[in-house]
Amino acid sequence: MNRQKTQLPLRPAVSRAAKQPCVFFARGHCRNGSSCSFSHDSTSGSATANPSTTDTNSRSVTKDATSTAPKAICHFYLKGACLKGAGCTFAHPTCGANPTPTVGSEAAPFGDDLVSGNDGSEDKHDDWTRQLGGGVIQFGDGAVVLKASLQSDFSAVRISQLPANSTPDTISQLLGGLGFTIAVDKIRLAPNLDPAHRVADVRVEDPTFAKRFIGVVDSQKGVSENNIRVIPISAPMPGGSGMHRVECKKVLCSWYRPFMTAWLNFTSSGLAEEIHKRYTSGRYKVLNMQVTSHPPKRSKAWTTVMLTEVPAEATESDITKPIPQNMSPRNVETGTPSFQYNAVVANALVKSKLMEVGPLEWWEDAVFGGKRAKAKARFQDDGDAAKAASLLNNWDLPFHKKGKLTVQAIYSARFKVQERIYQAIRPIINEHSTTWQAKKVYLAAYEPPRYSLLRVLRFEGEDNKAVAEAKRILEQILDGHLATDKGKPIWSPAFTVNGEVFQKIKEIEQLFGIVVIRNRKLSRVFLFGSKDKCEEAETRLAMIAQQDASTRNVIKLDPVQFAWACRGGFKSITEILGRKATFDIVSDPRQIVVTGSEADVKLANDMVKAQKEPSESPDAKQQDCSICWMEPENPITTDCGHTYCSDCFEQLCASAASSGKTDFKLQCEGDSSKCKEAFCLDFLQDHLSSQLFEDTLEASFNSYVSHRPDSLHYCPTPDCGQIYRAATGTFTCPNCLAPVCTTCYASHQGMTCADHKFVSSGGDIALKEVKERLGIKDCPKCKTAMEKTEGCDHMTCGGCGAHLCWKCLKTFGTSNECYAHMNRAHGGIGFHVPDEARW
Known part of the structure; x- marks a missing residue:
């Protein structure tokens, strides 16, 4: 291994004041944009900081600096491609900070x-696609179903013997030359196992594509220069998210x-031993990575510490940076990297x-x-x-x-x-x-x-x-934990509104450090927190439910009464009853719900019937909840400027999911239900729990299917859940493999639609009862009905001619076989006549 000897230069410390750089921006994928709290300026620095808290891998700061300042991250270094090395003016950390x-x-x-x-x-x-019912469903604003794609809507082919340099673009051009316009994203190259050719799969949302394409390719064999081979394959469904x-x-x-080896040469063997210990313990690192330090070796001139597994991109200053200036080696030698990178x-x-x-x-x-x-x-x-x-x-x-x-x-x-x-x-x-x-x-x-x-x-x-x-x-x-009392769910009508009882529930939350969720749809209370705290809260909730003697009464409003309530009538009621009254503008018809005594209900009823105009118009600027018309709890503000309690907003979405309306759409009920702006999916996803959001999409899908009986149906197999398109012929469910008749939408393999209807309606049961009463039996071979009026138990079917035993309905090829069976199995032929008489 080649060794290069370098005398370490000393550089002054650098101090630059600026905003701390964004590591994710330097790596090219900061998702916070202009709202990011870190610097997106490639030339910006960072405020002067204590050396112990700053970037220890910056190459431009030497070991003798008493204070350092982190600089903007070098984008090329993060990719391992910075060619400037120690001369780079940007910081070279090993990786970005991860929050x-x-x-x-x-x-x-x-x-x-x-x-x-x-x-x-x-x-x-x-x-906004989901895999539901065996299909891929596309949703739009308001959680409406925009499109339902089923496996039967797709077809796919596998094209082999393509040129080795084929790409999705060139394959798309090839298909275009054959008369098929296929987008590049519909073409997927298979892993290249054959270096001489490529294989590609093409999936198109067109059930006839595969058959038509294969027909065109077959018709051009021997005529065209294309030697491609095409076979149909099962069309994989596109994935859904969620x-x-x-x-x-x-x-x-x-x-x-890549790594390299470095040699640190010292004049003092004791100093070399100490440096070796510090590298071995991990106290000293190179580019924030621990390296392997070998025991010092003495030579005539030096005592050398050899470091292995040193990052190949490290410079001499990176290697010696953690060493104090008074302990620095006399010189440093580095070897060649383990491989060029x-x-x-x-x-x-x-x-x-x-x-x-x-x-x-x-x-x-x-x-x-x-x-x-x-x-x-x-x-x-x-x-x-x-x-x-x-x-x-x-x-x-x-x-x-x-x-x-x-x-x-x-x-x-x-x-x-x-x-x-x-x-x-x-x-x-x-x-x-x-x-x-x-x-x-x-x-x-x-x-x-x-x-x-x-x-x-x-x-x-x-x-x-x-x-x-x-x-x-x-x-x-x-x-969560279902709140129960003696095995029964705890519930009270007063739990449905944000009234006085609700304030007691909030006190329980604060006292025990738990969360209490009221599920109005199920009339259940769910608790979230530690087991012991939830059990203590259960006792308190049970007492509240028992002590509360109020009942939940609904006052339905006609259009005139609803208009009066919106003009301030409901406010007049709440001024007297407070939170005992709530305004439900989601139900049809709209209603005022009073949870209180009979006197409270009578008072609200009288005010609704009298429809006395309030002395003062309601404050239009007051941001009450658009559902309950009370001060909002955990408020949510929509893009259209209306406010909801978080619970009321979830109730609105849950109510729409169970409404059964043909035109399922989640819309704003602000301005007394006049707004009707569809909630965008981003807003719904951001303000609903993931479970409720997914349940809402599924409810929209179920509504979509149930209101399209002429085109979509569920597989009749219980608990299957697969949907299919209504068509002619038989559909084989890809989920449960049951054959389904697309004429009567039932599974009746081996039966006609009329026979299945007769059986499913209970007609066959009635017929069986009549047959048993009259003594009529069916031939086990051809199902021809037979009645025995006299004689022995040997019968001959008038339909297929089979010989059968009337007692057990076993069939035989000849009468002698039947008689032998009756004597052997039943002790006789059916009446008291000597056996020889039958001959």
């Missing part, structure tokens, strides 16, 4: 790399970085190999972390990550003869939960974290964005079963 909560462990191959991002939005992009499901889209790729080329090669497996949603260039370069990628389609790991793990690296690529598929599941619920269940989650991490499953809880009431939780791990099990446990925790 993600610590979730990794030393046992994890990638440690904290499993979960990253500063707000859980690394894979936040949502195309939370509360385990998906496999992300991969982590790594490879060893171009990070830009390496990243491009690995990325291209991943893209052969499937299209990528994003790619993050490798940065150095420890002894390996680490890159991340996320595929567009679920399952491609597992395929990439299977095909590319241990792939021989072209830029390192002895190097192998490591590819790990990461399974993940995301949740969104109210921040107050998360804080209440956090101790329970922490109890399970040790078990999850032992199985290399890591949970990250990201800080809610500004003005958001929801927190994103995300599991990630290498084992899909372990991730699925952790997901199941977390779902149980998020379901």
